[in-house]
Amino acid sequence: MTRIYSSVILLKLFWKGRFNRMKLGTTKWQRNLFIATFILPTFLFFCVFTIYPVAQAMYYSLFDWSGSSDNKKFIGLDNFKEMIHDPIVWNAMGNDYFLVIGKIIGIMILATFFAIALTRFRFKLSNFFRSIFFIPNVISVVVIGVLWNFIYNPQIGFLNSFLSLFTKDKVDITWLGFTNHTIWMLLPPAIWAGIGFYMILLIAAIQSIPESYYEASGLEGAGQWTQFRYITLPLIWEQMKVSILNIMMTTLNGSFVIVLIMTNGGPDNSTQVMGSYLYQMAFSQYHFGYGAAIGVLILIASLITTVIMQKLMHQETIEVS
Amino acid sequence: MVSKTRLAALGIAALLAVAPLAGCGSSKDEATKQPEPAKSEEPAKTTDEGTKTATDDGAKKLTGDFEIQYFVGGYGDKWWKKVIADFQAANPDLKIKESGGPKINDQMKPRWVGGNPPDFVYIDGPNLNDRQMVEDGQLEDLTDWLKDAKNIDGEKITDILAQPAQEFDGKVFDIPLVLNSWGVFWDKALFQEKGWEEPTDWQSFLAVSDKIKAAGTTPFIHTGKYPYYINGAILYPAIVSANNNDISILQDMAASKVEAFQQPAVLTALKKIVELRDKGFIDKASIQINHTDSQMLFLQHKDAFIPNGLWLPNEMAKDIPGGFSFGFIPSVTQDAGGKVVANTSTANVAIAKNAKNKDAAKAFLQFVFSKAQASQWAELSGAPSNIKGDISASNAPSHVKDAAKYLTDANTVVVPAITFNADVDKAMQDATDALTISKITPEQWVERVVEVAKKAAK
Numbered sequence: 001m002t003r004i005y006s007s008v009i010l011l012k013l014f015w016k017g018r019f020n021r022m023k024l025g026t027t028k029w030q031r032n033l034f035i036a037t038f039i040l041p042t043f044l045f046f047c048v049f050t051i052y053p054v055a056q057a058m059y060y061s062l063f064d065w066s067g068s069s070d071n072k073k074f075i076g077l078d079n080f081k082e083m084i085h086d087p088i089v090w091n092a093m094g095n096d097y098f099l100v101i102g103k104i105i106g107i108m109i110l111a112t113f114f115a116i117a118l119t120r121f122r123f124k125l126s127n128f129f130r131s132i133f134f135i136p137n138v139i140s141v142v143v144i145g146v147l148w149n150f151i152y153n154p155q156i157g158f159l160n161s162f163l164s165l166f167t168k169d170k171v172d173i174t175w176l177g178f179t180n181h182t183i184w185m186l187l188p189p190a191i192w193a194g195i196g197f198y199m200i201l202l203i204a205a206i207q208s209i210p211e212s213y214y215e216a217s218g219l220e221g222a223g224q225w226t227q228f229r230y231i232t233l234p235l236i237w238e239q240m241k242v243s244i245l246n247i248m249m250t251t252l253n254g255s256f257v258i259v260l261i262m263t264n265g266g267p268d269n270s271t272q273v274m275g276s277y278l279y280q281m282a283f284s285q286y287h288f289g290y291g292a293a294i295g296v297l298i299l300i301a302s303l304i305t306t307v308i309m310q311k312l313m314h315q316e317t318i319e320v321s
Numbered sequence: 322m323v324s325k326t327r328l329a330a331l332g333i334a335a336l337l338a339v340a341p342l343a344g345c346g347s348s349k350d351e352a353t354k355q356p357e358p359a360k361s362e363e364p365a366k367t368t369d370e371g372t373k374t375a376t377d378d379g380a381k382k383l384t385g386d387f388e389i390q391y392f393v394g395g396y397g398d399k400w401w402k403k404v405i406a407d408f409q410a411a412n413p414d415l416k417i418k419e420s421g422g423p424k425i426n427d428q429m430k431p432r433w434v435g436g437n438p439p440d441f442v443y444i445d446g447p448n449l450n451d452r453q454m455v456e457d458g459q460l461e462d463l464t465d466w467l468k469d470a471k472n473i474d475g476e477k478i479t480d481i482l483a484q485p486a487q488e489f490d491g492k493v494f495d496i497p498l499v500l501n502s503w504g505v506f507w508d509k510a511l512f513q514e515k516g517w518e519e520p521t522d523w524q525s526f527l528a529v530s531d532k533i534k535a536a537g538t539t540p541f542i543h544t545g546k547y548p549y550y551i552n553g554a555i556l557y558p559a560i561v562s563a564n565n566n567d568i569s570i571l572q573d574m575a576a577s578k579v580e581a582f583q584q585p586a587v588l589t590a591l592k593k594i595v596e597l598r599d600k601g602f603i604d605k606a607s608i609q610i611n612h613t614d615s616q617m618l619f620l621q622h623k624d625a626f627i628p629n630g631l632w633l634p635n636e637m638a639k640d641i642p643g644g645f646s647f648g649f650i651p652s653v654t655q656d657a658g659g660k661v662v663a664n665t666s667t668a669n670v671a672i673a674k675n676a677k678n679k680d681a682a683k684a685f686l687q688f689v690f691s692k693a694q695a696s697q698w699a700e701l702s703g704a705p706s707n708i709k710g711d712i713s714a715s716n717a718p719s720h721v722k723d724a725a726k727y728l729t730d731a732n733t734v735v736v737p738a739i740t741f742n743a744d745v746d747k748a749m750q751d752a753t754d755a756l757t758i759s760k761i762t763p764e765q766w767v768e769r770v771v772e773v774a775k776k777a778a779k
Contacts, residue, residue, distance in 0.1 A: 067434070069458065069459070268751045
C-alpha cells in the first residue's frame with residue numbers, strides 16, 4: 001500500500017515537473033521569438049544591404065572586368081598585386097589618412113571648445129550660436145563643396161579678395177591648384193562641415209555632468225582649466241572616443257564626395273583619395289574589378305584602423321580613470 | 322485570455338518577421354516582371370506581323386516597343402523631342418519610350434550590364450565611351466547594313482555623311498550624328514573695340530596675346546578640372562600641324578601605339594603649351610576650375626580666349642552678355658600659312674547588340690540621317706550635324722555657319738572623331754595639367770603617357 005502510495009506521489013511529482021518544464025519551455029520560446037522578431041528583419045536587411053554587397057565587391061575584385069561587359073576574366077589576386085605598384089593608390093591612401101588625422105584633430109579641438117563655451121560659459125546668445133554652428137551639418141556635402149570652391153576661386157573668390165585688402169597687388173593664389181599638398185585645402189571645408197554634429201554630442205555629454213561637481217571644485221578653488229582637465233574631460237571621454245572613431249570611419253568611407261566636387265582628384269591626381277580613385281577606375285576608366293579591389297582595400301584599412309584606435313583609446317580610458 | 326494574448330503576440334511577431342520579406346518578395350517580383358519574356362518578345366513578334374502587313378510603298382510597318390537613350394548636355398534636348406515626335410507621327414503604331422537626361426548614362430548602366438539595354442543609344446556625355454562599348458560587345462555591328470543603307474529620302478547614308486563612321490578593326494558600330502569641332506573662341510565685339518586682331522595662326526595668336534596681356538586682360542583660360550578641353554582644342558591640332566598635317570599620328574595614338582607618342586611632333590606640340598605657360602598667357606585660375614567657371618570668366622571678359630567646342634554658346638545661352646559675338650577658329654597652333662586643323666568631336670548613334678526592336682532602331686537611323694533633320698539639328702541644338710549640306714540659308718547661329726565653312730574648306734585638315742583608350746586619355750589629361758603648372762617637362766609628359774600606352778596595348 002505504501003509502495004502504491006509512493007508511486008502515486010512520484011507520478012504526481014513527475015507530471016508536475018513535466019508541466020513546469022513545459023511552462024518554462026514555452027516562456028523561453030516566447031522570449032526567443034520576441035528577440036528574433038527584432039533581430040531577424042534587421043539581420044536580413046544587414047545581409048542584403050551590407051554583407052551581400054561586400055561579398056560581391058570581394059568577388060569582383062578577383063576579376064578583370066570593365067563593369068559593362070558580359071565577360072569577366074578571373075585573374076585571382078592580380079588586381080591587388082597591381083595596386084601595390086600603382087603610385088596613385090599609395091598617394092590616395094596617404095591623403096585619406098591625412099584627412100583622418102587632420103579632421104580628428106581639427107574637429108575634436110573646435111567641437112570641444114565650442115561645446116564648453118556654449119555650456120560652461122553661460123552667455124545670452126548660446127542657443128543662437130548652437131544653431132549657427134550646427135547649420136553646416138544640415139547642408140549637403142555637394143553644396144559645401146561648391147560653396148568652398150567659390151571661397152577658393154582665384155579670380156572671384158572670397159579668400160583672395162579678403163587677402164587683397166592687406167596687400168598692394170591683387171592676391172591670385174590658386175588654392176586648389178598647387179603642384180603638391182593641395183589636399184591641405186580640403187581640410188578646412190571638411191572640418192567646418194563636421195564640427196556641428198560632434199559639438200552637439202559633446203554638449204549633451206557635458207550637460208549630463210552634475211553641476212555639484214563644478215560647485216564643489218569651485219569651492220576648493222579650482223579654476224575653469226582645472227575643472228575642464230579633471231572633471232569635464234574624463235567624464236566626456238566616452239563620447240569623445242565615439243566621435244573620434246566616427247570621424248575616422250566616415251572620412252575613410254565618405255571623403256570622396258568632397259574631393260569629386262572640389263578637385264575631381266586633381267591636379268594631376270594629387271588630391272585623390274581611395275574613394276575617388278575607386279570611382280575613377282570603376283566608372284570612368286572601365287576597370288570595375290580594380291575599383292572593387294580598391295573597395296576591399298578601404299574595408300581592410302577601415303577595420304585595421306578601427307581596431308588600432310580602439311586599443312589606443314581604451315588604454316587612455318584606464319589611465320584617466 | 323492567455324491564449325488570445327499569445328495568439329496576438331504570435332500574430333504581431335509573424336507580421337513583423339514576414340513584412341520585410343514580403344517587401345523583398347514583391348520588389349523581386351516587380352524586378353523579374355520587368356523584362357518578362359512575353360513583353361520582350363513582343364516587338365519581334367509584332368515586327369514580324371508588321372513585315373507581313375507591309376505598306377504600299379514597301380516599307381515595314383513598325384510596331385512594338387522602341388526605347389531611345391539620349392544624353393542631355395550642351396546641345397539640350399529640343400531636337401530629340403522634335404525628332405522623336407516626328408518619328409512617332411510617321412509610325413503611329415510604335416510605342417516609343419524616351420530615356421533621356423543629363424545623368425542618363427549612369428542611370429542606364431545597370432540595364433546595359435544586365436543585358437537589357439535600350440534599342441537605340443546616342444553616345445555622348447560622361448561615362449559612355451564607344452570604344453569601350455565595342456570592346457564590351459554591346460553594340461550591333463552595322464558594317465554590312467551601312468554599306469547600302471538609304472535614308473527616308475532615298476539617299477545613301479554613307480554618301481551624305483560629312484565625316485565617315487569610325488572603324489574598330491575595320492568594323493562600324495556607331496555613326497556620327499553631330500559633327501562638332503574643338504577650337505578657340507573669342508568675342509569679336511571686344512576685339513573690334515580694343516583693336517585686337519583675330520588670330521589665324523600661332524604667330525598671330527601669340528602677337529595678339531601679347532597685346533591683350535599688356536592691356537591688362539589675361540589672354541587664355543581653360544578648365545584644368547577637365548583637361549580634355551585644352552587637349553582637344555590645342556594639343557591634338559598642334560600635333561597634327563607638327564606632323565605635316567598627317568592625321569594618322571592621332572589615329573595611332575588612339576590605337577595606343579607606343580611609337581606614335583614618341584614622335585617629335587608630340588614634343589613640338591607640347592612645347593607650344595609650355596610657350597603659352599612661360600609667357601604668362603594662361604590664367605592661373607585655370608588649373609582648379611571647371612568648364613562652367615572657365616566659360617563664365619571668358620564671358621565676363623576676364624580672359625580673351627577659351628579652348629572649347631561648338632556647344633559653348635548654346636550651353637551658356639542664359640549668361641551671354643548683350644553684344645557678345647562669338648569668334649571661332651578650329652586651331653591656332655598651325656604656323657603662318659599652314660592649314661587649319663579641325664579636331665572634330667562627334668557624338669554618335671548606335672543600336673544595342675541586345676536590342677529588342679532592331680528594325681525600329683534601323684528605321685530611326687534612316688529617319689535621323691536626312692537633310693531635313695540635319696537642318697533642324699543645327700537650329701535646335703546650335704551645332705552642325707554630320708550631314709553634308711549648305712546651312713548658310715538656315716536659322717543656325719553665325720558661329721555654327723562659320724564652323725561649317727571651316728569644316729568644308731579644302732584648306733582645312735579635318736581630323737575624324739577619335740576615341741582614345743580611357744587609361745591613355747586620362748594619363749594625357751593629367752600630364753597636360755601637370756605641364757601647365759610646371760610640374761613636369763614635355764619629355765616627362767611623353768614618358769608618362771608611353772608607360773600607360775604600353776599597358777593599354779597589351
